[in-house]
Amino acid sequence: MTVLRVGTTYIPVTNVGESADWYVNKLGAVLNYIDADKAILDLANQAFFLVKSRDGQSANFIDYEGKERFSLTFEVDGLEALTKYQQDLMKNEVRVGEIEDRGHAGNNFVFYDIDGNMFDVWSELSPTFKEKYL
Structure with a gap:
């Protein structure tokens, strides 16, 4: 399977x-x-x-160093798309983090929904997705 x-x-x-x-x-x-x-x-x-859900629940978790982490990453196609999406979210008054270089391909930023659920956005589309759908 x-x-x-x-x-x-x-x-x-x-x-x-x-x-x-x-x-x-x-x-x-x-x-x-x-x-x-x-x-x-x-x-x-x-x-x-x-x-x-009950108050205080979120999809976030705490890693071994005590840092709050997201459980889901969205992908956009390139740094320009990442920057534009971050700006669009800010215009919509969404709480967003700074664009970061985390030492791997591409860049990322995080944003939060109204319940504090944290999501990541990455500037790189997976090669398989690009091949199949773009």
Whole structure:
């Protein structure tokens, strides 16, 4: 058996309606379904379920050095696209970090949703994605 793709990502949120609006208005996600417990969105060629959770929950984790980390990286096509996306998020009043060189190919920055879920953005599209879809 071979896993072919990640189909769905689950994100904990405290208010499903407010979070769905945030993802639609700030990130351009498409809302496919919403009820009191969850919203289902299309974003970056993947389904995202925003799941009602208790206060203080997030998709972030703390690494062995005590640093808070993201669990998901979005990809854009090049440094110019990375810079533009960061600027677009800032215009939409999204909390974003600085563009960083982390010592590997490309550059990255992080941003946060309204519940504090941290996401990474990388300036390099995977070669397989480029080959299949671009």
